[in-house]
Amino acid sequence: MKKNKSTVVGLSMFHTIGSWMLWYIGILVVLHIGSAVVTYYTGDEVKLSHSALIQGEVGWSILNSALTSSKVFFLICGLLSMGGFIKYFVSNGVTRRDYYKGTVQSILYLSLSFTAAVAILYGLESLIMNILGLERNLHVPIMFYVKIVFDVILFYVVGWFIAAGFYRLNVWLGMVFIAITVLIVFIQSGIWGESVPIPLYKLMNIYEVSTWLAVLISAILIVGVIAAIRLLTKEVRIKD
Amino acid sequence: MTQKIKADKMSLKFQNKQVLTNISFELEGNKIYGLLGRNGAGKTSLLSVLAAFVKPTIGSIKVDGEHVFENAQVMEQIIFIRDVKLDDETGKAPTYIKDVSIFRPNFDMDYAERLIKRFKLPTDTEVSKLSRGMQSALHAIIGLASRCPITIFDEAYLGMDASAREIFYEEVLNDFMEHPRTIILSTHLISEMESMFEEVLIIDQGELILHEEAETLRESGVSVTGAVEQVDYFVQGKHILKEQVLGGTKLAMIYGQLSEQEREEAKAMQLTLGPITLQELFIHLTKEDKQ
Amino acid sequence: MRSSLDENKPIFQQIREMIEDDIVNGNLKEEDQAPSTNQLVAYYKINPATVLKGFNQLVDAGILYKKRGVGMFVAAGAYQMLREQRKQAFQEQYVWSMLHEAEKLGISVEEIKNMMDTMKERQG
Numbered sequence: 001m002k003k004n005k006s007t008v009v010g011l012s013m014f015h016t017i018g019s020w021m022l023w024y025i026g027i028l029v030v031l032h033i034g035s036a037v038v039t040y041y042t043g044d045e046v047k048l049s050h051s052a053l054i055q056g057e058v059g060w061s062i063l064n065s066a067l068t069s070s071k072v073f074f075l076i077c078g079l080l081s082m083g084g085f086i087k088y089f090v091s092n093g094v095t096r097r098d099y100y101k102g103t104v105q106s107i108l109y110l111s112l113s114f115t116a117a118v119a120i121l122y123g124l125e126s127l128i129m130n131i132l133g134l135e136r137n138l139h140v141p142i143m144f145y146v147k148i149v150f151d152v153i154l155f156y157v158v159g160w161f162i163a164a165g166f167y168r169l170n171v172w173l174g175m176v177f178i179a180i181t182v183l184i185v186f187i188q189s190g191i192w193g194e195s196v197p198i199p200l201y202k203l204m205n206i207y208e209v210s211t212w213l214a215v216l217i218s219a220i221l222i223v224g225v226i227a228a229i230r231l232l233t234k235e236v237r238i239k240d
Numbered sequence: 241m242t243q244k245i246k247a248d249k250m251s252l253k254f255q256n257k258q259v260l261t262n263i264s265f266e267l268e269g270n271k272i273y274g275l276l277g278r279n280g281a282g283k284t285s286l287l288s289v290l291a292a293f294v295k296p297t298i299g300s301i302k303v304d305g306e307h308v309f310e311n312a313q314v315m316e317q318i319i320f321i322r323d324v325k326l327d328d329e330t331g332k333a334p335t336y337i338k339d340v341s342i343f344r345p346n347f348d349m350d351y352a353e354r355l356i357k358r359f360k361l362p363t364d365t366e367v368s369k370l371s372r373g374m375q376s377a378l379h380a381i382i383g384l385a386s387r388c389p390i391t392i393f394d395e396a397y398l399g400m401d402a403s404a405r406e407i408f409y410e411e412v413l414n415d416f417m418e419h420p421r422t423i424i425l426s427t428h429l430i431s432e433m434e435s436m437f438e439e440v441l442i443i444d445q446g447e448l449i450l451h452e453e454a455e456t457l458r459e460s461g462v463s464v465t466g467a468v469e470q471v472d473y474f475v476q477g478k479h480i481l482k483e484q485v486l487g488g489t490k491l492a493m494i495y496g497q498l499s500e501q502e503r504e505e506a507k508a509m510q511l512t513l514g515p516i517t518l519q520e521l522f523i524h525l526t527k528e529d530k531q
Numbered sequence: 532m533r534s535s536l537d538e539n540k541p542i543f544q545q546i547r548e549m550i551e552d553d554i555v556n557g558n559l560k561e562e563d564q565a566p567s568t569n570q571l572v573a574y575y576k577i578n579p580a581t582v583l584k585g586f587n588q589l590v591d592a593g594i595l596y597k598k599r600g601v602g603m604f605v606a607a608g609a610y611q612m613l614r615e616q617r618k619q620a621f622q623e624q625y626v627w628s629m630l631h632e633a634e635k636l637g638i639s640v641e642e643i644k645n646m647m648d649t650m651k652e653r654q655g
Binding site for chain 3: 261271272329406409412413414416417435436437438454455459514515516
């Protein structure tokens with residue numbers, strides 16, 4: 001049976017980055033349990049509530065921890081998806097096109113599996129809370145998970161986008177790519193109603209929009225960035 | 241299956257620097273080719289274009305009439321092995337080999353395992369922690385066991401010690417006999433490898449200056465020794481590679497074959513004719529100050 | 532067989548000479564099997580096509596013959612043929628250059644003959 005090369009790339013990248021993700025989730029859970037135990041004994045109420053949770057608050061749960069830290073984690077994954085990987089694949093006789101398609105596939109797998117993992121962890125957490133008698137019946141809207149999927153994809157692709165910019169062009173133009181990325185991230189945060197504590201962001205006056213519009217805008221941003229990456233990597237020279 | 245490689249007036253510019261200039265050649269395939277050039281002559285650049293690592297700026301490079309660049313069918317059949325460091329690979333050698341093997345339809349895992357034993361490659365050490373020589377051996381194993389119709393080794397043997405190189409040369413020749421394919425070996429260490437080549441390409445300052453059968457090349461240089469005036473008279477109008485005078489005696493190296501008549505003439509002029517090694521020929525053809 | 536090759540000469544020529552030497556000095560008798568391509572390739576690390584070129588010249592010259600699927604064998608009459616060739620070459624090369632050198636030094640043919648007798652006696 002001969003598999004499509006891009007699928008081989010996709011699965012191979014999913015395998016590698018997925019294993020990083022398992023480490024990350026493991027650390028996340030350990031830190032979360034650790035801080036939960038600490039707050040339980042000190043009795044401090046930890047206020048980490050997130051307006052990002054669409055309509056209403058979930059309170060403090062693994063969802064908050066995951067939502068915040070995953071952005072940084074997947075941004076880093078994106079940054080690491082360029083140089084080493086494209087060289088590895090082209091060295092193994094894979095076209096840039098298949099590398100590109102495969103990476104996009106793996107991002108999809110990663111975002112879905114990460115969101116699923118978070119949902120399962122939240123379920124477990126609620127279950128344990130209930131057993132411990134710590135009632136906390138909160139309704140998590142499905143859109144919350146949709147947002148996680150979009151966030152993971154968006155942060156991953158902007159990381160990849162920056163790395164592709166630096167790889168293809170020089171350092172100065174790479175800086176421009178970082179600036180573009182900051183703008184994209186601001187828009188993403190704004191439309192989903194998150195506040196970013198940076199003066200520049202406040203000046204930009206990005207308003208929270210309806211959920212469906214936010215989905216649409218996020219999708220457009222993602223498609224735009226992914227298309228730009230294709231242009232950057234289409235005929236790129238493989239560096240030593 | 242023969243894979244004919246054809247480069248047509250190919251040039252490569254990189255960051256405004258002319259790296260390759262107007263290179264044309266045709267390789268019939270199923271032979272072992274030697275690509276010779278000094279350091280920085282453009283060997284790696286030329287092979288990078290062939291392996292689709294970079295697109296030629298002008299001209300084309302084709303395999304069986306198909307452009308190489310971004311061509312999935314062709315790229316799958318070309319493997320380009322370089323002596324690069326694998327400092328980020330945390331997996332062990334057998335895993336690393338297994339991972340790359342999925343990209344090569346002809347990969348022979350049994351052969352790879354035999355090679356691991358022959359090169360004494362440690363199988364329980366992380367690839368990044370292997371010595372340079374062992375990383376070279378790992379590259380060589382992948383290059384050989386992939387059995388790609390076009391197999392390129394770009395000075396992949398420099399990190400190996402003498403005995404590992406011996407094994408490498410032997411395996412290249414043996415596996416080539418059992419599974420004929422196009423093998424391109426680039427090197428600037430000629431004397432050690434020249435006997436393996438069927439054809440030789442010499443590149444100098446980004447230009448292909450020679451493409452010839454190795455055996456013809458071995459006959460293509462003549463050294464002429466004798467009295468100064470006699471030698472000067474004899475080499476007149478010939479392609480002189482090197483001249484050296486010692487007292488009343490002169491040694492001149494010329495490029496090109498002598499006719500039977502010329503040999504008789506030399507004999508009559510009491511000149512001693514001798515061969516030149518491929519190494520000497522190479523050194524003088526790629527001298528820095530060419531007039 | 533030799534321990535190594537001379538890098539000054541075309542390799543096919545050296546392969547040819549090697550086999551011829553073995554036949555002339557009796558290491559390879561008529562109808563014996565010549566070393567295989569694979570053996571020579573592995574031993575000297577040389578290109579198989581080059582070895583074949585040497586072999587093919589010997590086949591063309593009637594020194595070796597091919598048995599399909601088995602290998603190369605020394606042809607009947609090969610020894611005699613090579614001996615004749617060598618004799619001819621001996622005269623052309625050694626004798627010619629000896630006479631040439633003798634002329635330079637003013638040695639007469641008579642003197643050369645005497646020298647040869649002396650050397651022969653010493654050799655026993």
